[in-house]
Amino acid sequence: MAKRGMLIVLSGPSGVGKGTVRKAIFDQGGNDFVYSVSMTTRSPRVGEENGVDYHFVTKTEFEEEIANGGMLEYAQYVDNYYGTPIKYINKTLDEGHDVFLEIEVQGAMQVREKMPTGVYIFLTPPDLKELKNRLVGRGTDSAEVIEKRIETAISEIKMMENYDYAVVNDEVELAVERIKDIIRAERLRVVRVMPEYNEMIGDLGK
Amino acid sequence: MAKRGMLIVLSGPSGVGKGTVRKAIFDQGGNDFVYSVSMTTRSPRVGEENGVDYHFVTKTEFEEEIANGGMLEYAQYVDNYYGTPIKYINKTLDEGHDVFLEIEVQGAMQVREKMPTGVYIFLTPPDLKELKNRLVGRGTDSAEVIEKRIETAISEIKMMENYDYAVVNDEVELAVERIKDIIRAERLRVVRVMPEYNEMIGDLGK
Numbered sequence: 297m298a299k300r301g302m303l304i305v306l307s308g309p310s311g312v313g314k315g316t317v318r319k320a321i322f323d324q325g326g327n328d329f330v331y332s333v334s335m336t337t338r339s340p341r342v343g344e345e346n347g348v349d350y351h352f353v354t355k356t357e358f359e360e361e362i363a364n365g366g367m368l369e370y371a372q373y374v375d376n377y378y379g380t381p382i383k384y385i386n387k388t389l390d391e392g393h394d395v396f397l398e399i400e401v402q403g404a405m406q407v408r409e410k411m412p413t414g415v416y417i418f419l420t421p422p423d424l425k426e427l428k429n430r431l432v433g434r435g436t437d438s439a440e441v442i443e444k445r446i447e448t449a450i451s452e453i454k455m456m457e458n459y460d461y462a463v464v465n466d467e468v469e470l471a472v473e474r475i476k477d478i479i480r481a482e483r484l485r486v487v488r489v490m491p492e493y494n495e496m497i498g499d500l501g502k
Numbered sequence: 503m504a505k506r507g508m509l510i511v512l513s514g515p516s517g518v519g520k521g522t523v524r525k526a527i528f529d530q531g532g533n534d535f536v537y538s539v540s541m542t543t544r545s546p547r548v549g550e551e552n553g554v555d556y557h558f559v560t561k562t563e564f565e566e567e568i569a570n571g572g573m574l575e576y577a578q579y580v581d582n583y584y585g586t587p588i589k590y591i592n593k594t595l596d597e598g599h600d601v602f603l604e605i606e607v608q609g610a611m612q613v614r615e616k617m618p619t620g621v622y623i624f625l626t627p628p629d630l631k632e633l634k635n636r637l638v639g640r641g642t643d644s645a646e647v648i649e650k651r652i653e654t655a656i657s658e659i660k661m662m663e664n665y666d667y668a669v670v671n672d673e674v675e676l677a678v679e680r681i682k683d684i685i686r687a688e689r690l691r692v693v694r695v696m697p698e699y700n701e702m703i704g705d706l707g708k
Contacts, residue, residue: 418692424699446703453699461690462699474690481687484667484680486624493630493659493668497652 299492301389303411304329304396304479307404308419309452313465317419318398320472329394329479332385335361338376351381368410369403379403394479401455408458415482417475418459422466424449505698507595509617510535510602510685513610514625515658519671523625524604526678535600535685538591541567544582557587575605575612585609600685607661614664621688623681624665628672630655 308314322331335351337358346352353361358377361367370379380397388395397407408416423445437445456462461478465471482488514520528537541557543564552558559567564583567573576585586603594601603613614622629651643651662668667684671677688694 450703453696453703456692456699457696459692461687462692462695463690474686477683477686478690480680480683481667484669484684486662486665486668489668490659490663493662497656497659 299392301329301392302394302479302482302488303385303389303407303414304394304417304482305404305407305414306396306398306417306419306475307401307459308465309401309421309455312419312421313468313471314398314419317465317468317471317475318396320468321396321475324472327396329396330388331396331398332380332388334378334399335367335370335381336376336378338378369399369406371400371402380407394483405458413487415461415478416459417461417463417478418456419463419465419471420452420456422464424452424464505598507535507598508600508685508688508694509591509595509613509620510600510688511610511613511620511622512602512604512625512681513607513622513665514671515607515627515661518625518627519674519677520604520625523671523674523677523681524602526674527602527681530678533602535602536594538586538594538601538603540584540605541573541576541587542582542584544584574616575609577606577608586613600689611664619693621667621684622665623667623669623684624662625669625671625677626658626662628670630658630670 306314306318318331321327333347333349333351335353335358337353337355338350340346340349340352344350355377358370358379361379361381362370362377366381366383368380368382368385370377372378378400380399380403385395385397399407404416407414463471463474463478512520512524524537527533539553539555539557541559541564543559543561544556546552546555546558550556550558561583564576564585567585567587568576568583572587572589574586574588574591576583578584584606586605586609591601591603605613610622613620669677669680669684
């Protein structure tokens with residue numbers, strides 16, 4: 297039996313550039329993990345392809361999937377559903393392939409509950425890191441702007457606590473490399489390779 | 503204040519090639535972590551340099567360090583002491599630099615107790631992975647040889663359980679790359695970067 301694949305979840309606050317980073321990872325090619333295409337009820341935009349960018353379905357179809365327990369996670373934004381069908385993911389993991397998800401923070405927390413052994417990566421805006429430097433700097437921002445930024449930073453840091461890794465999206469290419477480092481390293485974790493070794497020993501009749 | 507550095511411990515069964523891999527890592531240069539030179543009472547071999555390969559000391563000096571609680575870990579092999587002085591490591595970590603240790607398994611377990619937040623990497627022989635293939639293969643080995651190999655494999659797998667990562671030493675260059683992936687990924691772990699973010703928020707007066 298193939299070793300079960302590893303689930304990799306990329307998430308982060310909205311506007312941080314998750315989609316851009318994910319696209320850069322898969323545009324590079326040569327990856328030994330596969331992208332799980334999300335399902336949505338929104339209409340395809342120009343250039344978007346069914347089954348590549350999203351699985352485009354009707355509202356009725358989506359709600360049937362929910363009712364049948366077929367969604368690993370889902371959420372509603374602006375009257376449309378977005379979510380991850382569980383079937384494809386389980387099939388792919390069972391075949392021994394690693395699966396990459398790029399989803400919103402609410403969805404990521406739903407997935408974490410159901411699949412706690414996944415790798416959870418939080419993409420952070422560079423300004424979270426640079427915030428301090430900027431604020432203690434020349435002081436050209438109004439008190440209100442500063443206050444708002446601090447609040448946002450705090451809420452994002454609180455989200456980060458629920459993830460395994462924090463990757464700063466300062467440059468897309470750097471963020472991509474960091475995510476690939478994480479995936480390579482996670483495959484070497486003793487908790488992940490142990491079952492394989494134990495099975496080997498078991499097979500040997502001990 | 504500088505963020506405290508990360509301790510990286512490379513260990514593994516004797517004969518697995520820890521020293522060769524460590525040497526390859528540092529011969530490459532350009533590393534953003536430093537090697538902690540061990541202390542020993544054995545005589546320098548031809549070409550070995552004091553303070554580079556080992557800190558060469560007398561038995562009395564070594565035993566004084568032990569008595570003063572100055573050793574992070576130590577062990578005796580063939581009448582000689584080998585160990586890691588704690589002073590240099592703490593100083594280097596406090597300065598914000600990551601420290602790399604290459605030590606025997608007994609020592610690694612002593613260090614893990616004292617410094618549980620370190621990164622513990624177990625180097626495994628390739629034959630542990632290949633064992634099954636070889637044993638279920640042509641069957642040219644005697645029952646005794648097979649039994650012995652299985653026993654060794656089991657004891658090594660049991661050791662592995664105490665580590666975070668398992669790196670197969672099939673090729674030195676590959677093992678080096680895997681270890682560097684691990685180090686880069688570990689620096690991005692939320693548990694490691696969180697204090698820095700929290701400090702930043704704290705500094706902002708929240």
